[in-house]
Amino acid sequence: MYRLFKTLNRTAFIKALVASVVVVVLVLIGSRNLQNFDAALFAYLVGTVFAVFGIAYRYSVWLQRPPTRLYWQRSMQFLFSSMIFPYLFRSIKLFFRNIVGQRFIAYRSGTRWIGHFLMATGCMLAFAITIPLTFGWINFELKPGDDLTYFAKVFGFEAFSFSLGSPIAFITFHGLVWCSILVTIGAAIMMKRRLTNGGLIATQTFSDDWLPLILLIAISITGLGISYDYTFLEGRTYQFMAVTHAIVVILFLVWLPFGKFFHIFQRVAQLGANLYKKEGMRRGMAVCPHTKQEFATRTHIEDLKKVTEDLGFDYNRKEGINHMDLSPEGKRSALAKAHFEARKKSGKFFG
Amino acid sequence: MPETNYNQEMAFFVDMQRCIGCHACEMACAECETNGQESMIHVHYVDRAVSTQTTVQVCMHCEDPTCANVCPADAIHQDDFGVVHSADTSRCIGCSNCVLACPFGVPKKKEQAELMMKCNMCYDRTSAGKKPMCATVCPSQALYYGTREEIERMRPDSVPVNSFLFGKQEVNTKVNIMMPKGTHQLIIE
Numbered sequence: 183m184y185r186l187f188k189t190l191n192r193t194a195f196i197k198a199l200v201a202s203v204v205v206v207v208l209v210l211i212g213s214r215n216l217q218n219f220d221a222a223l224f225a226y227l228v229g230t231v232f233a234v235f236g237i238a239y240r241y242s243v244w245l246q247r248p249p250t251r252l253y254w255q256r257s258m259q260f261l262f263s264s265m266i267f268p269y270l271f272r273s274i275k276l277f278f279r280n281i282v283g284q285r286f287i288a289y290r291s292g293t294r295w296i297g298h299f300l301m302a303t304g305c306m307l308a309f310a311i312t313i314p315l316t317f318g319w320i321n322f323e324l325k326p327g328d329d330l331t332y333f334a335k336v337f338g339f340e341a342f343s344f345s346l347g348s349p350i351a352f353i354t355f356h357g358l359v360w361c362s363i364l365v366t367i368g369a370a371i372m373m374k375r376r377l378t379n380g381g382l383i384a385t386q387t388f389s390d391d392w393l394p395l396i397l398l399i400a401i402s403i404t405g406l407g408i409s410y411d412y413t414f415l416e417g418r419t420y421q422f423m424a425v426t427h428a429i430v431v432i433l434f435l436v437w438l439p440f441g442k443f444f445h446i447f448q449r450v451a452q453l454g455a456n457l458y459k460k461e462g463m464r465r466g467m468a469v470c471p472h473t474k475q476e477f478a479t480r481t482h483i484e485d486l487k488k489v490t491e492d493l494g495f496d497y498n499r500k501e502g503i504n505h506m507d508l509s510p511e512g513k514r515s516a517l518a519k520a521h522f523e524a525r526k527k528s529g530k531f532f533g
Numbered sequence: 534m535p536e537t538n539y540n541q542e543m544a545f546f547v548d549m550q551r552c553i554g555c556h557a558c559e560m561a562c563a564e565c566e567t568n569g570q571e572s573m574i575h576v577h578y579v580d581r582a583v584s585t586q587t588t589v590q591v592c593m594h595c596e597d598p599t600c601a602n603v604c605p606a607d608a609i610h611q612d613d614f615g616v617v618h619s620a621d622t623s624r625c626i627g628c629s630n631c632v633l634a635c636p637f638g639v640p641k642k643k644e645q646a647e648l649m650m651k652c653n654m655c656y657d658r659t660s661a662g663k664k665p666m667c668a669t670v671c672p673s674q675a676l677y678y679g680t681r682e683e684i685e686r687m688r689p690d691s692v693p694v695n696s697f698l699f700g701k702q703e704v705n706t707k708v709n710i711m712m713p714k715g716t717h718q719l720i721i722e
Contacts, residue, residue: 290569505721
């Protein structure tokens with residue numbers, strides 16, 4: 183316990199605490215002072231607040247690492263510059279392409295993209311439905327004096343209404359069922375890859391690669407169980423279904439900041455990296471002294487020199503050259519040349 | 534990592550002076566399942582205008598990998614055997630920090646996939662007690678995977694060196710380079 187306090191990152195702790203308090207305040211405001219809050223979802227709320235705390239803490243610690251900090255600062259600096267509109271437009275476009283659509287995965291493998299896209303879309307839709315419900319931001323009520331019209335209230339304001347038994351009602355009330363189907367199919371595709379791909383079999387671990395898939399399937403199946411129960415079993419097994427679902431979802435929420443799912447939040451940094459490259463190209467390219475060709479942006483090379491220095495590396499070579507000034511090919515050639523010289527000096531190239 | 538048969542008595546030995554530029558290693562590298570059929574090894578002329586010398590470069594698996602240190606996404610991981618693995622596909626944001634910071638010029642960036650990939654010493658094979666693909670096909674044994682005793686017997690005038698000096702920075706690696714006897718470090722001034 184003492185070690186826990188000793189290693190506590192103060193900045194991260196304060197930021198995490200603030201984020202958690204903000205969530206609680208948003209719940210109070212959004213649910214109109216808990217008037218629209220669904221008490222049955224209290225356990226989910228506790229899990230979500232814990233997840234927010236953990237994610238904010240880890241994110242803050244992560245941003246304190248020299249390379250991450252630099253990327254973060256540069257992304258903000260480049261975004262909020264005179265180029266704000268083209269860069270904002272570019273970032274929004276890339277957000278839809280790479281975060282919502284995850285198109286970059288398609289270049290890694292087609293099947294993998296389909297699997298990941300189904301899984302991620304199912305999860306994102308499920309978050310979009312469950313988080314506002316858990317926070318009491320959305321609630322459904324029957325129209326007074328009309329027991330056939332249901333209306334949805336968002337932040338306490340009437341947003342839209344629909345007739346019970348209509349196709350819209352069916353689609354809305356089964357929103358999480360559609361999500362479960364997407365997630366289950368996606369996770370099954372990813373599991374098949376992990377069972378058949380030799381490279382993955384050699385490097386995968388249970389906690390990082392299998393547990394997230396098992397957990398997603400468990401959430402989906404237990405969630406479908408609730409629907410199955412009220413549709414076909416007249417609610418006879420409701421308690422069992424509801425409790426098992428709550429257990430796996432809360433496990434997922436508590437584990438969210440620690441395990442593989444943290445990549446969901448890290449992935450946004452890809453937008454920053456893209457912006458960094460774009461602005462770097464505008465500022466000018468670095469030319470390798472060996473190949474005499476452009477190989478990276480000058481900003482990137484200068485920043486890397488600083489980052490490696492911050493991390494305790496000193497790649498300064500004689501005559502004011504830094505090893506980072508060379509392109510990857512230049513570095514390989516420098517090594518080969520030094521090796522050649524050492525062999526030549528010894529008088530023997532082989533043996 | 535899952536249960537493995539990784540043999541820690543086996544080591545990797547590279548001798549660029551023996552490279553004849555045949556590219557057999559490149560073809561073999563693409564057979565490695567952990568790379569997804571992408572060749573990760575580098576073979577090229579050192580300075581084509583003045584010499585026909587070619588060089589071959591695998592990942593040297595540094596003890597304190599610069600690539601992993603500069604990774605903003607914590608995507609590069611070193612296992613208990615000292616093997617520095619290719620970027621974690623779920624974390625890599627494709628920033629190219631590792632590509633540009635590696636002192637040996639090893640990692641490759643797959644632009645459209647927004648992913649860094651590099652040699653991970655054919656982990657699918659070495660973790661099963663087999664040799665890396667490149668070392669099994671190299672005709673001149675510029676790339677050799679075996680025990681220290683074997684290489685010392687085969688190359689009596691050379692010594693395996695795993696320490697490099699890039700200007701002021703010392704880098705120690707898991708992979709060895711064959712140097713003239715009596716050498717302890719390869720200095721890149």
